[in-house]
Amino acid sequence: MIARIASGLVPFLGLVLLWMLLWGEFSVLNLLVGIGFALLVSATFYLPAVRLSGRFNPWRALVFLVRLLADIVVASLQIAWVAVNPRYTPSNAIIVVQLRSRSDLVMTFTAEAVSLVPGSIVLDLDREQGTLALHALDVHSADELPRLKREVLATERRIILAAGSHDDVERLRAAESTDKKSADTREATS
């Protein structure tokens, strides 16, 4: 019930906040006009409510944002270097990553975050299968693919820990423990 109310309220409050951000001042008049416009916009451009997970961890969200910013800075410099490098040879890859979550919100945020970081563009997203298809720039051998996939899964992990549902967090933990076990057995057999 609370999650249901919050799912409607958060976009609404976001619109009010946006109105005040655009004016750059926080006054009562601005708040009232903002509420009026938010009502008008949500009534005219009706969108189906996105179910929020009902869970939000501010510390994890901060970790996610700082890490995203760091990734953007590092990757932008890398892509900039690739672009001006005189010995550049084109070589790319299209990879498909199996996400762990089935939540629309987590998948959307993961796709946004992954394509915001330079070097990868989301080409396709399969909602039923929970897979992301990415185009990665400057990949020269198949050995680099596991690292790229690990990075996408790490981004998804940070998002789930910040705002995923309890269900998703448990599934993530379960998936990670089986991954670890299979890695251990692989090491033991080799």
Added chain:
Amino acid sequence: MDAGWDMVWDVRDVVTAVLVLLAALMCFAAGVGLIRFPDVLSRLHAATKPQILGLMAIVADVAVTNFSLGTLTLAVAIVFFQSLTAPVSAHLVGRAAYRTDHFRRDILVVDELTPDAPRNVT
């Protein structure tokens, strides 16, 4: 103005200069990449990505030079919405290019989306 304020302005000038330079470099790299990269999908990387960091640098620069609550909130709004929308446009162009085969398959190390597509088709 006393010496203390001069110091603050000097620091601000240095920060401004560095940020503007960074933004200009990013835009330059994006332009070079746009010309040098061989196909639509690679060019999308150059066209949409370094520009995000460049925009962040320019907006942060404006927020530092004209520091007030109004500019700060507007800066946050600009970066937030640009970050939300740039990947979407890149995704749409990329998806259209992929589905209509307007890209070079021969420079792909691997294509896991359609693994059995013939490699020599361009």
